[in-house]
Amino acid sequence: MKIIIVGAGEVGFHIASRLCAENKSVVVIDKSAASLRRVTDQLDVQTITGSGSNPAILEEAELKEAEILLAVTDSDETNLVACLLADLISPTTKKLARIREAAWDHYHQQFHDNPPHIDSIINPEIEVVKTIERLLFVPGAVDVGEFENGRLKFVGIVLDENARLCNVRLADMVSVLDGAQPLITALVRGNELIIPSGKDRLMPHDLVYFISTDALLADTLKMFDKDEEALKRILIVGGGRIGYRLAKQLEKKSIHTKIIERNQERCSMLAETLNKAVVLCADGSDQNILMAENVQDMDGVVTVTDDEETNILVSMLSKQRGVSKTITKVDRFSYFNLMSTIGIHRIVSPRLSAINSILQHIRKGKVLADITLKGEQAEVIEAVAMETSDIVGKPLKDISFPKGALLAGIITEKEIIIPSGNSVVNPGDRIIIFAKRQAVPKIEKFLTVKLEFF
Numbered sequence: 001m002k003i004i005i006v007g008a009g010e011v012g013f014h015i016a017s018r019l020c021a022e023n024k025s026v027v028v029i030d031k032s033a034a035s036l037r038r039v040t041d042q043l044d045v046q047t048i049t050g051s052g053s054n055p056a057i058l059e060e061a062e063l064k065e066a067e068i069l070l071a072v073t074d075s076d077e078t079n080l081v082a083c084l085l086a087d088l089i090s091p092t093t094k095k096l097a098r099i100r101e102a103a104w105d106h107y108h109q110q111f112h113d114n115p116p117h118i119d120s121i122i123n124p125e126i127e128v129v130k131t132i133e134r135l136l137f138v139p140g141a142v143d144v145g146e147f148e149n150g151r152l153k154f155v156g157i158v159l160d161e162n163a164r165l166c167n168v169r170l171a172d173m174v175s176v177l178d179g180a181q182p183l184i185t186a187l188v189r190g191n192e193l194i195i196p197s198g199k200d201r202l203m204p205h206d207l208v209y210f211i212s213t214d215a216l217l218a219d220t221l222k223m224f225d226k227d228e229e230a231l232k233r234i235l236i237v238g239g240g241r242i243g244y245r246l247a248k249q250l251e252k253k254s255i256h257t258k259i260i261e262r263n264q265e266r267c268s269m270l271a272e273t274l275n276k277a278v279v280l281c282a283d284g285s286d287q288n289i290l291m292a293e294n295v296q297d298m299d300g301v302v303t304v305t306d307d308e309e310t311n312i313l314v315s316m317l318s319k320q321r322g323v324s325k326t327i328t329k330v331d332r333f334s335y336f337n338l339m340s341t342i343g344i345h346r347i348v349s350p351r352l353s354a355i356n357s358i359l360q361h362i363r364k365g366k367v368l369a370d371i372t373l374k375g376e377q378a379e380v381i382e383a384v385a386m387e388t389s390d391i392v393g394k395p396l397k398d399i400s401f402p403k404g405a406l407l408a409g410i411i412t413e414k415e416i417i418i419p420s421g422n423s424v425v426n427p428g429d430r431i432i433i434f435a436k437r438q439a440v441p442k443i444e445k446f447l448t449v450k451l452e453f454f
Helices: 010-021 033-042 055-060 076-089 102-113 124-137 170-176 214-223 241-252 264-273 287-292 308-320 333-342 350-362 437-446
Strands: 002-006 025-030 046-049 068-071 094-098 120-122 141-147 152-158 183-189 192-194 207-213 233-237 256-261 278-281 300-303 326-329 366-372 378-384 405-411 430-436
Touching: 002 010, 002 076, 010 025, 010 033, 010 350, 025 033, 033 046, 055 076, 068 076, 068 350, 076 094, 076 102, 094 350, 102 120, 102 241, 120 350, 124 141, 124 241, 124 300, 124 326, 124 350, 141 207, 141 366, 152 214, 152 405, 152 430, 183 405, 207 214, 233 241, 233 308, 241 256, 241 264, 256 264, 264 278, 287 308, 300 308, 308 326, 308 333, 350 366, 378 437, 405 437, 430 437
Parallel strands: 002 025, 002 068, 025 046, 068 094, 094 120, 233 256, 233 300, 256 278, 300 326
Antiparallel strands: 141 152, 152 207, 183 192, 183 207, 366 378, 378 430, 405 430
């Protein structure tokens, strides 16, 4: 598979890194020689200096031989032009554009339906707002993914020291929980990702990932001593595109929302366009402002400014003042593993959201969704089980599943199944697979053709 990436920024670099590790042929295009130097210093990929919206550059990249073109620069216009030109040059190449400006929202479908054609437009900020909403409304969750329109959830919670499941072996959970047993797919302990067996114990401060149907989610969270939380007052620090989109969504849910934004012109726009939210023109990182606005009385604080250090600082100040739920926008991947050490567990990233959206279009087989865990150690993949796959037609206990991967859910036309060894996947079923990064290439093959794994 040959993939052309237009843009060597954080998103382009990390996608190239991911695909290079999976032995895919990658070409990266960027106008910045310095950005491309970082790529060539660390990755075995081809690079071309120039604009991806230049047809001569696309020709030089041998676009007609590429299966996919990803336009992920920081310029919406460059991404659009690159994809539209690519469709004129090579209509069979699949084209994806990252578009962030809200003004384009109503044109996404038109770009898809009308020539020149763009296969998919990805707005990571829309996905980030959805993630923030899920984190706000799922008690105790620090990570939430959804499948089958939210009917099946993939949830990560931090195990508290006084939780009844602390120091309990997975094999003994049934007796502790009076017959109930959540499907735990992974543990993150420090920086180590563990796919647990029955012998593993749940330890204090473990990040525990489990799969649950939406109908049973509240009961499953109670097993980990995560109870329902009141959500009446939310403070948003940062009134940019994400803060504005989030405030509009919270207004629909009749949640009292306050926004702190330092830019006077932006504040005026927010005050004019939002119906109920209170807009305060101030520096949200000023501790005196937070105290004056009674941050301690907020049910949640969401920090989504364009400055990561500000977001981290405000979240820490809010936690210090007693706010139990803080959500922090962080885009530097190098920061992710550091956040938990300073007590920040709920983080969102537009760049990671963009990567998740892009990966589902790149993966082989009929992949419907692809979620990368924070830290990029694993992926959760939703796919359609194909008749040619080795996974269909026999009990799971008789299938040689790739090492480092776990089948976590089966969605049929009639029901959602949390699988056991006796479960059988039929052609056309949707399946949820948890896989460590090194197992992903084998999972791709597993989803497409019959293979033997040794």
